[in-house]
Amino acid sequence: MAHPGFFQRQASARRNTTLLVVLFLVAVVLITLAVCLVGYVVTRSESSGLAFQHWLLSRHGAMTAGTVVILIILGSLVRWVDLAGGGERVAKMVGAREIDPDTRDAGERKLRNIVEEMSIASGVNVPRLYVMDHETGINAFVAGYTPGEAVMVVTHGALTQLTRDELQGVVGHEFSHILNGDMRLNVRLIAILAGILMLGQIGGFLVRASFHRSTYSSRSRDGRGQAAIGLIGLALLVIGYIGVFFGRLIQAAVSRQRETLADASAVQFTRNPEGIAGALFKIGLKGGYLDTTSHASDMNHMCFGESARMKLSSLLASHPPVEDRIQAIQPGMLARLRSRFRDTEPSTDLSHGQKTPHTANTSGFAGMQLSSGKQSAGFSGSVGTLTRGGEDYAIALLAQIPQTFRNLLYTRAGAVQLCYALLIHALPRHEQDDVLAQITRHPLLSPQRDILDKLLPALDSLGAAIHFPALELAMPALRKLDPEERDGLHAAVRQLIGADRKVTLFELAMSSFLKRHLMPESAQVVPVRYRSYKAVLPALKCLISLHARAGARIGDEAENLYQEAMAGFASQNETGTLQARVSLKELQQALTTLNQLSPLLKPAIIDAAGHCLTHDGRVDVTEYEMMRLVADQLDCPMPPLPA
Structure with a gap:
C-alpha cells in the first residue's frame, strides 16, 4: 500500500468532514426516533390508538421530534461556539498548563527541543506546548483549526515515563495529525458529540432532580408528578446511552484509519520504529487514561492512545488495539519489547484485561512505500514531509544558535525585536537608528536597543538561512500578543519595509508570513472555491x-x-x-x-x-x-x- 502524500491526505481530511456530517445526521434521526417512541408510548391513550408512523405526523409527534432536534443542534452549537478559540480553548478545557518556553524542568525542555527540531524540519510553525500536570497516564494530543495556531498537549506521565526516543515517536505521531489536516476534524467532532450526548445529560439531571425533591415532599400529587419526571428522565438517560453508543461509533469511524496513518508517519519522521513502539508498549503496560478531567470521553478520538475506559472496545475504540499498532510498525517488534521489559515490568499484559485479537501475519508499515526523503514530485514532493536531511539540518541549525539568542525568542519582547532585527541587520548602525525612530512609541512594540544588540550579531554570524527558522521559533511568543499588539507589530514591520521605498523578496516573504499567521483570519479555514485551473x-x-x-x-x-x-x-x-x-x-x-x-x-x-x-x-x-x-x-x- 502506498503511503499517501500531503495533498492526498488534505483532500481525505475534507472528505472525512463530509462523512462526519452524514454520521451526525444519521445519529440525530435515530435518537429522535427513539425519543419519539417513548413519547408515543406515553401519549398513546391521547392519540386514539394511532399507529406509530401516523403518530409521528401528528401534533404530538411533530413537537416531540422538533424539540429533540433543536436540543441536539443547540448542544452542538453551544460547544462549537465555546471551541471557537481553537487549540488554546481545548487545552484550557482539559485543565492543561502552558509550558514556559524557558522552563528549567528537564522533561519540559526535552519536549520543547524535540518539537522545535521537528517544526523546523517540517516547515510547520512551532505549536504552543501544554502539560496536564495531574495526569499520570501516558498520552498526548494536538488541537486547533489550522497548523498556524496549533497547540500540543502532553500528560505529565508522558514527560516523566518516556525516553527521548519514545517521546519523539509520540511527537512525530502528533505532527502527522497537524500535517494531515486532522485537527480541525477532531475539534469539530467534540462539538458534534456534545449535541448527541445532550439528551442523556438532560435525562440524568431530571432523574437527580426527581430523587432530590422526593426526599422533601410527601404529598401524593407531588409524588406522582415527581415519579413522572423521574420516568421521563430515566427514559432520556437510557436514550442518552444510545447517543453515547453512536458517538463512540462516529469517533471510531473517523479516527482508526487516521491513527494508523499517524503511526506510519511517526516512523517515517523519526526513522526509529522502536521509539513510537516503545511508547505504545508503555501505554499497554501502564495505561493512557485521563483520570482527572471530565472530558476524557470527549477527547478519546484526539489522543495518542485511548483516554477513556469503555466496554465493547473492539467495536467502539477510537484506536486500533495497542498490540496491533506495534505489530504494524514492524513485525516481531512486540516480542522484542516484551523480552526487553520482562525483567523490569511486573506484567506484559497490554490489554488491561480486554480481549485483543492478535494478527501474526500483519505486515503493516513494513509493506508501505514510505518516502525516503527524496523529492519524488519536484518541490511538491517534499511538502508536508520530514526527511533525514531536513531533520539533520534542523538539529545542526539549532545547535549553532546561541542560547541567549534562543531564549530571547521565547519572550514577547524578544520575538518582537527579532522581527525588527531581521529587517535592519544589513544596515549600518546609524541607518538602523533612523528607520527604528519611525516606529510609533509603545510599551512593548518600541525598539529596544539592548535586545537588538544581542540579536543582531547572531543574525550576522548565522546568515540568511536562520531567518525563517528564527521566525518559526518566535511564533509561540508572537501568538501571545493581543489583537491590538499584533496590528501594531504589523504596522511597524510595514514602516520598516517602506523606509527605503523598495521591497526585497525577503521583506515580502516576512510581511506575508506575519500577516498569514498573526492576523485574525489566520485561524479561519480557507474554503475550496475552485476545482479547475x-x-x-x-x-x-x-x-x-x-x-x-x-x-x-x-x-x-x-x-x-x-x-x-x-x-x-x-x-x-x-x-x-x-x-x-x-x-x-x-x-x-x-x-x-x-x-x-x-x-x-x-x-x-x-x-x-x-x-x-x-x-x-x-x-x-x-x-x-x-x-x-x-x-x-x-x-x-x-x-x-x-x-
Whole structure:
C-alpha cells in the first residue's frame, strides 16, 4: 500500500468532514426516533390508538421530534461556539498548563527541543506546548483549526515515563495529525458529540432532580408528578446511552484509519520504529487514561492512545488495539519489547484485561512505500514531509544558535525585536537608528536597543538561512500578543519595509508570513472555491510570471520559461505572454485566490514555480524564500532545502 502524500491526505481530511456530517445526521434521526417512541408510548391513550408512523405526523409527534432536534443542534452549537478559540480553548478545557518556553524542568525542555527540531524540519510553525500536570497516564494530543495556531498537549506521565526516543515517536505521531489536516476534524467532532450526548445529560439531571425533591415532599400529587419526571428522565438517560453508543461509533469511524496513518508517519519522521513502539508498549503496560478531567470521553478520538475506559472496545475504540499498532510498525517488534521489559515490568499484559485479537501475519508499515526523503514530485514532493536531511539540518541549525539568542525568542519582547532585527541587520548602525525612530512609541512594540544588540550579531554570524527558522521559533511568543499588539507589530514591520521605498523578496516573504499567521483570519479555514485551473488563470499568470523573471537571466529566456511552466495549466492562447510587471498587491491577491483551489490542484503550482527557480540547476537562499512564501500562502508547509 502506498503511503499517501500531503495533498492526498488534505483532500481525505475534507472528505472525512463530509462523512462526519452524514454520521451526525444519521445519529440525530435515530435518537429522535427513539425519543419519539417513548413519547408515543406515553401519549398513546391521547392519540386514539394511532399507529406509530401516523403518530409521528401528528401534533404530538411533530413537537416531540422538533424539540429533540433543536436540543441536539443547540448542544452542538453551544460547544462549537465555546471551541471557537481553537487549540488554546481545548487545552484550557482539559485543565492543561502552558509550558514556559524557558522552563528549567528537564522533561519540559526535552519536549520543547524535540518539537522545535521537528517544526523546523517540517516547515510547520512551532505549536504552543501544554502539560496536564495531574495526569499520570501516558498520552498526548494536538488541537486547533489550522497548523498556524496549533497547540500540543502532553500528560505529565508522558514527560516523566518516556525516553527521548519514545517521546519523539509520540511527537512525530502528533505532527502527522497537524500535517494531515486532522485537527480541525477532531475539534469539530467534540462539538458534534456534545449535541448527541445532550439528551442523556438532560435525562440524568431530571432523574437527580426527581430523587432530590422526593426526599422533601410527601404529598401524593407531588409524588406522582415527581415519579413522572423521574420516568421521563430515566427514559432520556437510557436514550442518552444510545447517543453515547453512536458517538463512540462516529469517533471510531473517523479516527482508526487516521491513527494508523499517524503511526506510519511517526516512523517515517523519526526513522526509529522502536521509539513510537516503545511508547505504545508503555501505554499497554501502564495505561493512557485521563483520570482527572471530565472530558476524557470527549477527547478519546484526539489522543495518542485511548483516554477513556469503555466496554465493547473492539467495536467502539477510537484506536486500533495497542498490540496491533506495534505489530504494524514492524513485525516481531512486540516480542522484542516484551523480552526487553520482562525483567523490569511486573506484567506484559497490554490489554488491561480486554480481549485483543492478535494478527501474526500483519505486515503493516513494513509493506508501505514510505518516502525516503527524496523529492519524488519536484518541490511538491517534499511538502508536508520530514526527511533525514531536513531533520539533520534542523538539529545542526539549532545547535549553532546561541542560547541567549534562543531564549530571547521565547519572550514577547524578544520575538518582537527579532522581527525588527531581521529587517535592519544589513544596515549600518546609524541607518538602523533612523528607520527604528519611525516606529510609533509603545510599551512593548518600541525598539529596544539592548535586545537588538544581542540579536543582531547572531543574525550576522548565522546568515540568511536562520531567518525563517528564527521566525518559526518566535511564533509561540508572537501568538501571545493581543489583537491590538499584533496590528501594531504589523504596522511597524510595514514602516520598516517602506523606509527605503523598495521591497526585497525577503521583506515580502516576512510581511506575508506575519500577516498569514498573526492576523485574525489566520485561524479561519480557507474554503475550496475552485476545482479547475481555468477559473484561476489570471492568478497563475501573475505568480508564474514573477517566478519566470526570477529564474531567468534575460528577457527571451524568461518568456520561454514562462511558457514551459504554464503549459501544464492551459494552452498558449489562454495563457498569453509573460506579464510585464507584478506588484506586491497583485501577488498577494493571486496567492489568496490560488489558496482556494482544491488541495489536489496545488502541487502542480508549487512544481511550476519550482521549475522556474531551479532553471539554473540550483536553489539559493533568496529563491528558497520565494518558494517558502508561495508554499506558506497556499497552506503547504515547506521543509528546509539546505544548499
